[in-house]
Amino acid sequence: MPNELFDFDEFSRQVAEAFDTALETIGKFNLAVFGDSGVGKSTLVNAVFGIELAGTGIGNHQTTNVRLYRKNEDDLLGIYDTPGFEIGQGDLSMLISEVKGIVERSRQGPLAARIHAVWFVVNHHSTRFLDSHADAVRALHDLGLPVFIVLTRVSKLGDRIDPAALTLMQHITERGLPIAGRKIFLVNSVETVELSGTIYPVHGLQELLDATVETIPEAVRTAAIAAQRLDFSRQRVLSERAIKVAVGAAFGTQLMPIGVDMAGFTLALAGMMATISVLYGVPVDKAALINLSWKVFLGGNAAKQGAGWLAEEVAKRSAEKAAKKAGQAAAKQGAKLIPGVNLVVAAVSTAVAAPMMWAVGRSWMEVCEYMRTHPEEVVNERESSYIELFLKCYRERMTDRRPTWLSRFKRD
Ligand SMILES: Nc1nc2c(ncn2[C@@H]2O[C@H](COP(=O)(O)OP(=O)(O)OP(=O)(O)O)[C@@H](O)[C@H]2O)c(=O)[nH]1
Ligand SMILES: [Mg+2]
Known part of the structure; x- marks a missing residue:
């Protein structure tokens, strides 16, 4: 029962709702x-x-x-x-x-x-x-x-x-x-x-x-x-504020023993991505944007098969965290657990959720800037290039081990 723990239709509905709310607010x-x-x-x-x-x-x-x-x-x-x-x-x-x-x-x-x-x-x-x-x-x-x-x-x-x-x-x-x-x-x-x-x-x-x-x-x-498209400085400030709110939401649930539930996590992610897209005034209509963010989120075709990119990421990061905590033995055990990705996606620890949220937010900002500066590609609907760009930015952010995201959010 691959979809038991992650309801993709419900997720789509949430993304759509997040866009509507963001559009209405702005x-x-x-x-x-x-x-x-x-x-x-x-x-x-x-x-x-x-x-x-x-x-x-x-x-x-x-x-x-x-x-x-x-x-x-x-x-x-x-x-x-x-x-x-x-x-x-x-x-x-x-x-x-x-x-x-x-x-x-x-x-x-x-x-x-x-x-x-x-x-x-x-x-x-x-x-x-x-x-x-x-x-x-x-x-x-x-x-x-x-x-x-x-x-x-x-x-x-x-x-x-x-x-x-x-x-x-x-x-x-x-x-x-x-x-x-x-x-x-x-x-x-x-x-x-x-x-x-x-x-x-x-x-x-x-x-x-x-x-x-x-x-x-x-x-x-x-x-x-x-x-406006004269410069992105204001968009960046406002988007970073939105990311901060989303990361704050992840931190806010720290008291929960298991962490953030997956549904809450994706909802916060969806809301953040919707807000950033709207702030950048990305030149595609809502339906196309929802479609794109959905694909970025869930990894295109993988999505309907049960565990998309997001779920895999959460699983991987969770395993890494667990490995660090409990040493090699636990890591092996963790690795055994991971193939059944859906077992893991029920909950996300805050230590995993917060940096992911930040990395997704920053990468999505870059995708939005790219869409604004390459409107001709938007016309051609080159979705795959945006997904690629997103993943590239995301990987860079996640392998950048400096805890700058944390200190920055704590500082201001
Ligand atoms: N160098 C320079 N050329 C300009 C500037 N603004 C407009 N032009 C040129 O002036 C011509 C007419 O500009 P448009 O923007 O089409 O003028 P418009 O007011 O929209 O004209 P209508 O829609 O017919 O009323 C174009 O060839 C522009 O390239 C400017 O600030 N600097
Ligand atoms: Mg004119």
């Missing part, structure tokens, strides 16, 4: 990106969030000009875009009434359905800042939206900023508009190489994102952080 961040056609809205969004607005997002039915882009239902990020729209050409009232409709309809609903911030994009190469632009900023502000003004295609070398951009910035500042972030943001969304060979690097994106995150409601901040 919320959704919705950003509106407005500005005249061709000013660099899509490029800016792509640089900060790594998504192609021009693609086939869902929910493009909302209004004539304002379109909601959301990759899938579970996506943490919604972008309201106005492709091809000319604010400077007097279509303003139409735009504002459409935005007003969205704001009013979403006001009754959950926070996750509202527009949380507006990036009003201006390109100083192609447009001046007209009265109609100023009117748009005011009107959006009057709808209760924080409006960030962003100048794109601003060349910057060291401290030297394109004087034309500075002039435009001065001109806009003098209008005394109700802008968010207390300043006008200057960015270059893509590296630019001039004919002369001068390279103008990307700049200003992190500052814009930071100011935006600071302004939006606290409940949607983590979603914004998870959706």
